[in-house]
Amino acid sequence: MIRFERVTYSYPQTKRPALRDVQLQIDEGSWVAVLGANGAGKSTFCAAVAGFIPHHFRGELYGRVLVNRTDTAATPLSELVTQVGFVFQNPLNQFSGAKLTVAEEAAFGLENLGVPREAMIRRVEAALEWMGLQTVADRSPYALSGGEQQRLALACILVLEPRILVLDEPTSQLDSAGTREVYDSLRSLLASRHLTVILVEHKTEWIAQYADRVLVLNEGAVVLDGSPREVLAHADLSRLGVNPTRYTIAARAARDLGIWPSDRGLPVALEEAVEGFRLLQEPEGIRP
Amino acid sequence: MKRSFFLLRSSGWHTLYPLTKLVVVMAVLLVGLAAPSPIVPLALCVIVILPLVAWAQILREWLRASAIVLLPFAISVLLIQTLFFPGATHSFMSVGPFALKEEGLFFAFGTIARLLLLAGAGLLLLLSTHPADMMHALEQHGLPPALAYIAVAALELVPQMQARAESIADAQRARGLEIEGSFLTRVRGLVPLLAPLVLSALSDVDERAMALEARAFSARRAKTSFKPLVDTKRQSVIRWCLVCGAIVFAAAEVLIL
Structure with a gap:
């Protein structure tokens, strides 16, 4: 907590x-x-x-x-x-610069904490497996893709078991694929x-x-x-410098045109938007 | 993109404890650089460094790296010293208005011989020693972890800076900057490369420091090593012999020769 x-x-x-x-x-x-x-x-x-x-x-x-x-x-x-583990924006800045393989890089924090070698190997293997990096354990951290590098940065922190x-x-x-890799690993x-x-x-x-x-x-x-749902559909979000989701923007535009019912909440995710727009096509959903 | 100088080989030299390799190189440097005659560093390069390089199976890479490091220095030293050596009286050739001085040539030869030993020995160590192993060996022998890290990471940052410079060059090239061609064009193109390179490196310093903290770098505990690192009694004895021998030789060179 x-x-x-x-x-x-x-x-x-x-x-x-x-x-x-x-x-x-x-x-x-x-x-x-x-x-x-x-x-x-x-x-x-x-x-x-x-x-x-x-x-x-x-x-x-x-x-x-x-x-x-x-x-x-x-x-x-x-x-x-x-x-508390902290992962930064740029994975390259998080690597020690003194290690040559993914596994060695992941072990750096444990070496600093003086963890015995056997326990270190176990924890590194587990962290690489959580992040789906076990197949690239012997490669250079700098030879990985952007998504893999960020997942390695995560693994480097996860070995410390925060x-x-x-x-x-x-x-x-990261591009969309890299972002999904990181989010799915986190989930x-x-x-x-x-x-x-x-x-x-x-x-x-x-x-x-x-x-x-x-x-x-x-x-x-x-x-x-x-x-x-409460925050991302909030009317003040754009004023606070945060872009609403594209689904909220589309539904808000539809509401301004009188297509989306004003008493219905704005969607923040794709599934909600699809459902909301589908309802508009039903007879009782069609606005004059 | 290559991000480290280290070359993995299955040689006997590679299996030595990193500190043993460091002591060998330092002993050779001490003996070679303390000698008044340039023949000694040159001889050490040929009879000690070169065989070690061959044993480490890195001859091709070592030759290439040595040429890259040494050639610009060698050429400039040779030109400046043979043309402008102060107080020189004997010239052996004239090129237009310039007289090439004999004293300058000998001095340049001596300097190049010492540079050759310095670069050759340093590259042998750099190309054949895993940076993390060296860091851990230095820590095991009492060097503060922060100093050991700085010594190793600073060297390993060079190829990373090269990679960063290449991506900045690509970006500037995409914006129409000419960085290839004649010497003057390349010099002109250097300025728009250097500013972003230095500034971006500086802006990363704070984040790098925090990232190290986030990985317990400042923990006051005895550190351990992920890679097994074995030192032997025999190597320890050899190291002490080398240290003592090098000091005696260097002292003899200074006092007698």
């Missing part, structure tokens, strides 16, 4: 807080998507969960971030990594290992499909918090 207790944070030499009086709780096993315009505080929010604030970024921090009842400010980062995964735009450099992990996932993402169609809670940040404050 993660709890933000009235957290306000400003980076060094800045006056405007990057996080503003954030108070919320994230339950174990949930998949939370974090949305917002550039500079809204999404990455800062993630850095606070993982303990990079205040351990890596100094600045001024008010309030507390608790991860499994542990105050992140009072716990060394090297201990937090076994509770209970919480924080992912900062992990699919921003199966969530189901099998009961992990908590916090994900910064701009691709709202994917969020509608996978997340079970959505936070929208604006100028460091949480301004929307609810289910994907």
